[in-house]
Amino acid sequence: MSQKRETDIWVDCLQYANWSEQIFQEMQIGQVDCVHVTIAYHENFRETILNVEAWNRWFEALPNRICHAHSAADIRQAKADGKTAIIYGFQNPSPIEDDIGLVEIWHQLGARFMQLTYNNQSLLATGCYEETDSGITRMGREVIAEMNRVGLVVDMSHSAEGSTLEAMEVSSRPIAITHANPASWHPARRNKSRAILEGLSQTDGMIGFSLYPHHLQGGSDCSLEAFCRMIADTAEIMGIDHIGIGSDLCQDQPDSIVEWMRNGRWTRTKDFGEGSSDAPGFPPQPDWFETNAHMPNIASGLAAVGFNADEVQKIMGGNWMRFFEANFGPQPKA
Amino acid sequence: MSQKRETDIWVDCLQYANWSEQIFQEMQIGQVDCVHVTIAYHENFRETILNVEAWNRWFEALPNRICHAHSAADIRQAKADGKTAIIYGFQNPSPIEDDIGLVEIWHQLGARFMQLTYNNQSLLATGCYEETDSGITRMGREVIAEMNRVGLVVDMSHSAEGSTLEAMEVSSRPIAITHANPASWHPARRNKSRAILEGLSQTDGMIGFSLYPHHLQGGSDCSLEAFCRMIADTAEIMGIDHIGIGSDLCQDQPDSIVEWMRNGRWTRTKDFGEGSSDAPGFPPQPDWFETNAHMPNIASGLAAVGFNADEVQKIMGGNWMRFFEANFGPQPKA
Numbered sequence: 001m002s003q004k005r006e007t008d009i010w011v012d013c014l015q016y017a018n019w020s021e022q023i024f025q026e027m028q029i030g031q032v033d034c035v036h037v038t039i040a041y042h043e044n045f046r047e048t049i050l051n052v053e054a055w056n057r058w059f060e061a062l063p064n065r066i067c068h069a070h071s072a073a074d075i076r077q078a079k080a081d082g083k084t085a086i087i088y089g090f091q092n093p094s095p096i097e098d099d100i101g102l103v104e105i106w107h108q109l110g111a112r113f114m115q116l117t118y119n120n121q122s123l124l125a126t127g128c129y130e131e132t133d134s135g136i137t138r139m140g141r142e143v144i145a146e147m148n149r150v151g152l153v154v155d156m157s158h159s160a161e162g163s164t165l166e167a168m169e170v171s172s173r174p175i176a177i178t179h180a181n182p183a184s185w186h187p188a189r190r191n192k193s194r195a196i197l198e199g200l201s202q203t204d205g206m207i208g209f210s211l212y213p214h215h216l217q218g219g220s221d222c223s224l225e226a227f228c229r230m231i232a233d234t235a236e237i238m239g240i241d242h243i244g245i246g247s248d249l250c251q252d253q254p255d256s257i258v259e260w261m262r263n264g265r266w267t268r269t270k271d272f273g274e275g276s277s278d279a280p281g282f283p284p285q286p287d288w289f290e291t292n293a294h295m296p297n298i299a300s301g302l303a304a305v306g307f308n309a310d311e312v313q314k315i316m317g318g319n320w321m322r323f324f325e326a327n328f329g330p331q332p333k334a
Numbered sequence: 335m336s337q338k339r340e341t342d343i344w345v346d347c348l349q350y351a352n353w354s355e356q357i358f359q360e361m362q363i364g365q366v367d368c369v370h371v372t373i374a375y376h377e378n379f380r381e382t383i384l385n386v387e388a389w390n391r392w393f394e395a396l397p398n399r400i401c402h403a404h405s406a407a408d409i410r411q412a413k414a415d416g417k418t419a420i421i422y423g424f425q426n427p428s429p430i431e432d433d434i435g436l437v438e439i440w441h442q443l444g445a446r447f448m449q450l451t452y453n454n455q456s457l458l459a460t461g462c463y464e465e466t467d468s469g470i471t472r473m474g475r476e477v478i479a480e481m482n483r484v485g486l487v488v489d490m491s492h493s494a495e496g497s498t499l500e501a502m503e504v505s506s507r508p509i510a511i512t513h514a515n516p517a518s519w520h521p522a523r524r525n526k527s528r529a530i531l532e533g534l535s536q537t538d539g540m541i542g543f544s545l546y547p548h549h550l551q552g553g554s555d556c557s558l559e560a561f562c563r564m565i566a567d568t569a570e571i572m573g574i575d576h577i578g579i580g581s582d583l584c585q586d587q588p589d590s591i592v593e594w595m596r597n598g599r600w601t602r603t604k605d606f607g608e609g610s611s612d613a614p615g616f617p618p619q620p621d622w623f624e625t626n627a628h629m630p631n632i633a634s635g636l637a638a639v640g641f642n643a644d645e646v647q648k649i650m651g652g653n654w655m656r657f658f659e660a661n662f663g664p665q666p667k668a
Contacts, residue, residue: 052439056438056439099384105443
């Protein structure tokens with residue numbers, strides 16, 4: 001069923017599961033070589049450090065299953081050692097607080113992606129749920145330059161349209177949308193316009209396709225074929241080299257976690273984000289992608305809609321690996 | 335004048351200067367290949383991060399002069415590249431606050447030495463200025479084990495006698511006194527007993543000899559010959575393999591800094607530490623060791639009191655390099 005060849009590396013460029021030995025085992029069953037994990041939604045610097053401490057405990061407890069990766073080379077080494085490589089990222093710039101010096105500190109601690117916003121206005125840019133999109137802020141321009149310098153990737157998954165397009169202009173290195181789908185396929189507020197998709201393609205950026213039901217046409221009932229046809233359609237717009245997977249898998253999380261994601265500490269009333277008061281919790285995953293163990297289904301689905309083996313591998317991880325190779329280290333001197 | 339050979343590596347295992355390009359230049363003039371710098375006296379976690387940020391700015395500004403070293407291999411590479419390697423350390427456990435998980439976080443950020451106390455009682459042990467020495471605390475035993483696991487060296491330079499001897503027992507890896515001299519030579523409260531010197535030698539630990547005038551017989555007037563004779567006498571007790579240099583050079587610091595060292599935020603009255611109300615500030619350095627550029631004087635002085643070239647090199651850095659090689663990485667599994 002799986003299309004995977006010995007040299008293929010599969011990457012899921014966003015998950016926030018309720019981590020457990022079982023989930024790490026499922027990564028190995030699903031042949032997932034690398035997962036970009038969220039280590040902060042609204043956490044400040046010190047709280048995010050506590051999350052790194054928790055990851056340190058996982059790496060200590062399961063040294064044969066998982067390891068922390070700082071680079072594409074680390075991911076290849078992890079695969080050679082039979083482990084899944086874990087990359088850190090933030091869905092909000094809260095871990096740098098108001099201190100640009102923390103960008104490099106976080107890079108030193110292994111963070112490789114940082115969203116400039118999570119739905120709301122941040123110190124850096126506007127989130128996709130705000131009414132007014134004021135674009136990249138003064139601090140935002142400085143922080144993007146610093147992220148470019150050290151090799152921390154700008155992720156605009158939860159940002160507003162204008163802020164996202166402006167980030168591509170301001171950033172001297174490619175940016176990413178780690179987890180979203182085209183809005184033309186499913187008009188969720190988190191999905192992205194054709195202008196963004198084209199911009200990513202033209203700037204050597206990347207999008208990771210999301211399996212989160214609120215991002216899928218038909219939600220939890222979306223078929224594997226429909227998902228893979230959407231990828232084929234997007235490849236027509238963006239080309240084959242700038243697309244990958246960013247499943248947004250939130251496996252085994254209690255509903256309290258989606259509340260934390262949506263409400264953090266910023267509101268006293270309850271915001272339902274992509275959900276609603278009738279359906280406030282996590283929606284069920286499509287039955288063909290419930291856990292990491294289902295990753296081969298995506299590869300099979302891509303082959304079934306007509307991608308050849310090389311194209312499947314690019315989408316399943318090759319493109320992300322090329323992107324990591326180019327963007328996780330310090331910016332080469334001009 | 336200098337005894338230095340091509341392959342020799344010189345290490346100063348403690349300085350807290352008022353860093354400047356001039357001082358880094360003096361390190362190169364003095365052929366100092368590696369300096370262990372203090373990045374915290376009383377700073378909490380977040381404040382110490384700010385100090386790391388300041389060091390990041392130095393490394394960015396002077397990439398051809400200095401670099402941050404995590405290992406003995408990094409130091410050798412720095413020397414090959416014509417740079418001085420900088421190692422981070424704390425003179426107090428304040429940067430880990432009450433959180434044992436921060437031990438590994440700090441190791442990941444490159445800290446390699448941590449004193450369990452700075453003069454006063456800490457959460458971990460008793461400082462050398464307390465009246466009652468209650469030894470290693472409950473948290474202290476846990477933190478020592480964690481430091482042993484990750485490769486963060488226990489430094490007891492400012493600790494009380496009993497706590498120091500107990501640390502050697504509790505620690506499964508060698509400990510260090512990075513900067514102090516034998517109390518038999520000069521009975522300062524910070525200088526160390528014969529029991530401690532012998533203990534260090536028997537456990538493969540290290541002492542770095544201090545050039546801070548309050549630790550010297552005769553203070554600022556101590557002669558190079560007297561200092562080197564003290565080293566020769568200590569070699570008789572400890573052997574040639576467990577001694578090095580830890581100058582405690584506080585070059586160009588204003589007196590407000592020695593006040594911060596002594597008083598932190600723990601007292602409303604002024605404690606004069608090794609000074610006095612008549613002489614509250616930094617004492618002048620001996621004229622043969624005022625800056626890093628004077629480091630060759632020590633090598634010459636050691637040769638003059640009868641050490642051969644191999645012995646001089648061990649004291650000037652070879653012993654510290656062997657110690658770093660063995661103690662800066664994760665503890666090998668038993």
